[in-house]
Amino acid sequence: xxxxxxxxxxxxxxxxxxxxxxxxxxxxxxxxxxxxxxxxxxxxxxxxxxxxxxxxxxxxxxxxxxxxxxxxxxxxxxxxxxxxxxxxxxxxxxxxxxxxxxxxxxxxxxxxxxxxxxxxxxxxxxxxxxxxxxxxxxxxxxxxxxxxxxxxxxxxxxxxxxxxxxxxxxxxxxxxxxxxxxxxxxxxxxxxxxxxxxxxxxxxxxxxxxxxxxxxxxxxxxxxxxxxxxxxxxxxxxxxxxxxxxxxxxxxxxxxxxxxxxxxxxxxxxxxxxxxxxxxxxxxxxxxxxxxxxxxxxxxxxxxx
Amino acid sequence: xxxxxxxxxxxxxxxxxxxxxxxxxxxxxxxxxxxxxxxxxxxxxxxxxxxxxxxxxxxxxxxxxxxxxxxxxxxxxxxxxxxxxxxxxxxxxxxxxxxxxxxxxxxxxxxxxxxxxxxxxxxxxxxxxxxxxxxxxxxxxxxxxxxxxxxxxxxxxxxxxxxxxxxxxxxxxxxxxxxxxxxxxxxxxxxxxxxxxxxxxxxxxxxxxxxxxxxxxxxxxxxxxxxxxxxxxxxxxxxxxxxxxxxxxxxxxxxxxxxxxxxxxxxxxxxxxxxxxxxxxxxxxxxxxxxxxxxxxxxxxxxxxxxxxxxxxxxxxxxxxxxxxxxxxxxxxxxxxxxxxxxxxxxxxxxx
Numbered sequence: 001x002x003x004x005x006x007x008x009x010x011x012x013x014x015x016x017x018x019x020x021x022x023x024x025x026x027x028x029x030x031x032x033x034x035x036x037x038x039x040x041x042x043x044x045x046x047x048x049x050x051x052x053x054x055x056x057x058x059x060x061x062x063x064x065x066x067x068x069x070x071x072x073x074x075x076x077x078x079x080x081x082x083x084x085x086x087x088x089x090x091x092x093x094x095x096x097x098x099x100x101x102x103x104x105x106x107x108x109x110x111x112x113x114x115x116x117x118x119x120x121x122x123x124x125x126x127x128x129x130x131x132x133x134x135x136x137x138x139x140x141x142x143x144x145x146x147x148x149x150x151x152x153x154x155x156x157x158x159x160x161x162x163x164x165x166x167x168x169x170x171x172x173x174x175x176x177x178x179x180x181x182x183x184x185x186x187x188x189x190x191x192x193x194x195x196x197x198x199x200x201x202x203x204x205x206x207x208x209x210x211x212x213x214x215x216x217x218x219x220x221x222x223x224x225x226x227x228x229x230x231x232x233x234x235x236x237x238x239x240x241x242x243x244x245x246x247x248x249x250x251x252x253x254x255x256x257x258x259x260x261x262x263x264x265x266x267x268x269x270x271x272x273x274x275x276x277x278x279x280x281x282x283x284x285x286x287x288x289x290x291x292x293x294x295x296x297x298x299x300x301x302x303x304x305x
Numbered sequence: 306x307x308x309x310x311x312x313x314x315x316x317x318x319x320x321x322x323x324x325x326x327x328x329x330x331x332x333x334x335x336x337x338x339x340x341x342x343x344x345x346x347x348x349x350x351x352x353x354x355x356x357x358x359x360x361x362x363x364x365x366x367x368x369x370x371x372x373x374x375x376x377x378x379x380x381x382x383x384x385x386x387x388x389x390x391x392x393x394x395x396x397x398x399x400x401x402x403x404x405x406x407x408x409x410x411x412x413x414x415x416x417x418x419x420x421x422x423x424x425x426x427x428x429x430x431x432x433x434x435x436x437x438x439x440x441x442x443x444x445x446x447x448x449x450x451x452x453x454x455x456x457x458x459x460x461x462x463x464x465x466x467x468x469x470x471x472x473x474x475x476x477x478x479x480x481x482x483x484x485x486x487x488x489x490x491x492x493x494x495x496x497x498x499x500x501x502x503x504x505x506x507x508x509x510x511x512x513x514x515x516x517x518x519x520x521x522x523x524x525x526x527x528x529x530x531x532x533x534x535x536x537x538x539x540x541x542x543x544x545x546x547x548x549x550x551x552x553x554x555x556x557x558x559x560x561x562x563x564x565x566x567x568x569x570x571x572x573x574x575x576x577x578x579x580x581x582x583x584x585x586x587x588x589x590x591x592x593x594x595x596x597x598x599x600x601x602x603x604x605x606x607x608x609x610x611x612x613x614x615x616x617x618x619x620x621x622x623x624x625x626x627x628x629x630x631x632x633x634x635x636x637x638x639x640x641x642x643x644x645x646x647x648x649x650x651x652x653x654x655x656x657x
Contacts, residue, residue, distance in 0.1 A: 081646070086646040091396065091398060092592070092597075095589050096645060099586070099589075099590075100638030102634040103633065103635035103637070104634075106632060107628070107632050110629045222465055225461070225464070225465050226465070266476070268469040268476065269470075275466045279444075279459055279463070282458065283453055
């Protein structure tokens with residue numbers, strides 16, 4: 001095993017972890033306002049297909065990215081209409097949104113199966129450009145990768161250091177109290193869902209426009225559900241989500257490393273590690289409220305009339 | 306995490322209520338079809354012709370009708386796997402995983418004891434399937450009963466683990482010489498017998514019997530009464546001496562066992578072989594059906610039937626209208642959206 005192969009694995013882990021982290025950040029915002037979005041898988045698929053289609057038509061990956069982000073926001077607004085305005089059950093609405101995403105993305109993406117696009121341009125890390133090409137080519141990342149950590153910090157700042165974030169978390173803990181203190185839970189939940197959708201759209205854009213650079217049906221392959229697991233794992237905290245996403249994609253990297261060094265462990269078993277780890281962490285936390293789940297997560301706000 | 310109260314309708318149906326419900330759902334479905342029709346129309350397909358296709362292909366012929374029933378069978382079982390735990394406010398989102406584990410264990414039985422005659426092998430596979438499913442449900446049930454972790458989260462996480470375990474066994478040990486992503490075909494004694502010369506298999510009968518048993522247990526037995534008590538107020542039930550913990554664990558396991566049976570029926574009846582990632586959301590669909598039906602046996606039957614018409618009609622749309630198969634998910638989702646959103650005109654009807 002050479003340094004090169006280790007670096008290669010690292011680089012691929014960064015690529016696969018980025019979309020996961022964006023999506024997780026989005027779900028953290030959703031859940032902090034008290035809404036479980038199980039439809040992430042569908043949201044991501046629609047965003048990924050819309051972004052890919054626009055990139056293929058216009059040839060401009062940034063335009064595709066923009067469309068992808070907006071598509072994510074709009075998809076989440078559908079969920080918002082159901083669970084906020086119509087007070088529907090969140091789990092059922094989320095699953096319905098997932099099925100909607102399966103269908104709509106297949107429809108949007110169908111003409112573009114196998115299409116070639118110019119993906120997001122990759123920019124070398126400053127200071128690494130004088131390395132041999134073999135090495136520097138591994139560390140040419142696209143814009144979204146460079147932005148992911150700042151975005152995580154931004155989300156943390158928004159949630160924990162602004163009045164908007166305070167209101168959002170208040171709604172997630174107890175919507176009635178938030179209402180009594182002069183906030184509008186319905187509006188805040190819509191805003192949270194829209195913001196969360198934008199971030200999920202970014203994640204999906206990275207997946208289809210920057211990372212794989214193609215479109216296939218069901219291409220997200222469970223990333224939406226991994227993101228939901230990651231939210232719990234990171235205790236609804238954007239900074240911890242960075243660690244979580246690194247760990248998840250590290251498991252993928254570890255698996256590649258093992259394979260390249262000739263150790264035979266089934267990749268499928270390694271893929272289960274993140275989920276089992278999350279369950280173990282939950283068990284260790286036990287029934288205590290320490291794990292900081294928003295108190296009214298999943299509850300329907302009935303209004304005060 | 307979630308109050309499931311609104312999913313559990315009070316028992317004791319009045320006939321008028323049932324008729325109203327049917328009328329309401331019919332209105333909603335019409336609305337969903339209108340929405341989908343608009344999308345079809347925008348994308349340049351003829352909506353009326355497409356709908357004609359859907360209905361003539363499903364209800365217009367005996368064969369089409371039998372295909373609807375084939376689609377419906379696993380949905381009945383998975384919906385039941387959600388509905389039973391929902392009666393004591395357990396939210397089982399993990400049917401997908403339980404289905405995979407049931408299929409996994411049943412396949413192990415079929416491959417290991419393939420030489421046994423059908424009358425031993427099939428019950429054995431059913432048992433194994435139920436064990437697989439209930440094992441997968443036991444963990445969340447136990448964790449919930451002891452108050453450690455909410456069952457919604459654990460079942461959801463375990464969903465993603467189960468297909469990988471199935472893939473592990475298929476790719477690692479069971480794959481047939483020709484394909485890597487599926488097992489060899491099961492021996493004929495490991496196949497559920499089919500009925501009436503169609504693809505409908507014995508699991509339909511099983512599902513209908515289980516639905517009836519569920520209805521009977523809830524209505525006429527002590528267990529049903531105690532489950533209702535727990536569903537109404539767990540605290541009060543515990544103070545009245547009902548062993549709530551045992552109920553939580555065992556009812557969850559029963560839900561898992563039925564989901565596992567659905568998995569067994571899929572591999573033994575429908576496919577005759579275990580494929581990696583064969584389900585594609587049957588378990589999630591079961592959750593939605595059970596939720597829409599409010600957990601009532603008759604509601605499950607009706608809802609599954611309507612959803613199966615949409616799903617199997619989608620097959621034909623793909624062929625004749627040049628649409629990807631997954632598009633039928635859009636129509637399905639519109640139906641679900643409309644039902645979830647409970648449009649206003651229905652509420653006004655209720656008041657009148």
